Amino acid sequence: MKTLIQKIHLEEHQSFACRSYRTPNFETNWHKHEEFELILIAEGHGTAMIGDFIGEYKPGDIYFIAGNLPHWFKKQHHKVMGCSIVVHFKQDIFGDGFLQLPELKTVYQLLQKNDGIQLQPKLKNEIATTIVELQELKGFQRMNTLLQCLQKISTTTHYVTLTQNFSSNNNFIDPAIEKIIDFSFKRYLTPVTLQQVAEVAAMSIPTFCRFFKKNIKKTYFDFIKDLRISHACKLLTHSNKPVMEICYESGYNSWAHFSKQFKGVKKMTPSQYRKEFEEKGNG
Numbered sequence: 238m239k240t241l242i243q244k245i246h247l248e249e250h251q252s253f254a255c256r257s258y259r260t261p262n263f264e265t266n267w268h269k270h271e272e273f274e275l276i277l278i279a280e281g282h283g284t285a286m287i288g289d290f291i292g293e294y295k296p297g298d299i300y301f302i303a304g305n306l307p308h309w310f311k312k313q314h315h316k317v318m319g320c321s322i323v324v325h326f327k328q329d330i331f332g333d334g335f336l337q338l339p340e341l342k343t344v345y346q347l348l349q350k351n352d353g354i355q356l357q358p359k360l361k362n363e364i365a366t367t368i369v370e371l372q373e374l375k376g377f378q379r380m381n382t383l384l385q386c387l388q389k390i391s392t393t394t395h396y397v398t399l400t401q402n403f404s405s406n407n408n409f410i411d412p413a414i415e416k417i418i419d420f421s422f423k424r425y426l427t428p429v430t431l432q433q434v435a436e437v438a439a440m441s442i443p444t445f446c447r448f449f450k451k452n453i454k455k456t457y458f459d460f461i462k463d464l465r466i467s468h469a470c471k472l473l474t475h476s477n478k479p480v481m482e483i484c485y486e487s488g489y490n491s492w493a494h495f496s497k498q499f500k501g502v503k504k505m506t507p508s509q510y511r512k513e514f515e516e517k518g519n520g
Contacts, residue, residue: 253326272325281319283312287353288400291463343391360395
């Protein structure tokens, strides 16, 4: 069995961690840790897996991830540089009574949630500056800046909740999960059968289906769908390819099927998604 728990290293004189990670240390496989995580993507792009959410990540994106919520930021290309600035802190970092003060009610409520959220443009621009500053601050200013950062997040609506109340009580994970995910990332743009992936996991099809849903909280084909739609979103926002061409390059052989699944995930058509991205000024 392979442990799923990641230990966060703290310097002796610090109560929370804030450091940069660059290739090859940027990417950590499907994992969790008791610390809350605030991560700014500085370079590189790829696929973010947070709880049962799957979507694109790119430079400038900021995610706030609750403690013990499994996640994986998988780079699209191993040879491309990846870099992030990550803040890790425990839920009880401020002690037992401090967050019970009425002035800190919103921060307390934020830290009681088991959610993964993505900050939206107005908020992420403010928080990005704070995260960069945190790397250099010391003493009281360091703690005060973290608290201000959490206060800004907890008193705004400028974020999207990606996953809520994702339950992951297991401290260990069967190595089959990483094999399945690795296989899927290599094959999701081509037809994949349950028989093929069950063989990768060395399980029967019924056992595999139960195993996968227990660990990832969705069916395998819903997982593949999310990977394909995430890929389509990258092409819609980072290329000028016609939507029909993107349909086929995203693993679909039917426009009707692609359109239906895209709208089911994104609540809009592919063309509307591209137009909305352009109107936001890529931001």
